[in-house]
Amino acid sequence: MKRQLGGELVIPILAIVFTLYYFSTIWNSPWTAQVSAFMVGGILLLVCGIFILRCIVWLGRGEGSLGVGNLFSMDDIRTGRIGLLATTVGFCFLIEPLGFTLATFLFLFASMVILAKGRRVPFILVLSALIAFAGWAVFIWAFDTRFPKGWFEVTMKALLSNG
Numbered sequence: 001m002k003r004q005l006g007g008e009l010v011i012p013i014l015a016i017v018f019t020l021y022y023f024s025t026i027w028n029s030p031w032t033a034q035v036s037a038f039m040v041g042g043i044l045l046l047v048c049g050i051f052i053l054r055c056i057v058w059l060g061r062g063e064g065s066l067g068v069g070n071l072f073s074m075d076d077i078r079t080g081r082i083g084l085l086a087t088t089v090g091f092c093f094l095i096e097p098l099g100f101t102l103a104t105f106l107f108l109f110a111s112m113v114i115l116a117k118g119r120r121v122p123f124i125l126v127l128s129a130l131i132a133f134a135g136w137a138v139f140i141w142a143f144d145t146r147f148p149k150g151w152f153e154v155t156m157k158a159l160l161s162n163g
Contacts, residue, residue, distance in 0.1 A: 108127075
């Protein structure tokens with residue numbers, strides 16, 4: 001049975017499109033943000049390119065097809081893909097009102113709980129908080145990027161300027 005590659009190519013193709021769009025939006029950002037963005041984006045493009053080349057080889061050998069029958073299945077519910085999709089969409093809607101740090105914390109926490117199937121919640125809570133705080137420290141405090149600022153960012157700015 002041939003591997004259906006069409007469904008597997010959806011995310012890499014969307015990642016490439018998003019990365020290229022992201023590159024187009026950072027031209028007026030500080031150079032440090034540009035370097036970080038191009039490093040991360042370049043790695044993402046490289047990995048996606050390798051996967052696409054691998055798919056081309058499979059197609060050439062007759063081991064795969066561009067079918068999309070595997071795009072949605074009952075495994076999506078069991079593995080948490082639907083939940084991960086919902087957390088991603090939720091992040092997109094919540095980043096503006098909550099700000100980068102809180103939205104990132106909620107996204108990381110929900111995603112990791114889904115992937116861990118509800119196990120080790122206290123550890124995931126602490127890890128999500130540490131990663132979100134590190135994201136704030138690097139991107140908002142150190143690099144002063146134009147990420148959405150919410151309650152946490154405003155509070156930290158007040159604490160750091162008056163402390």
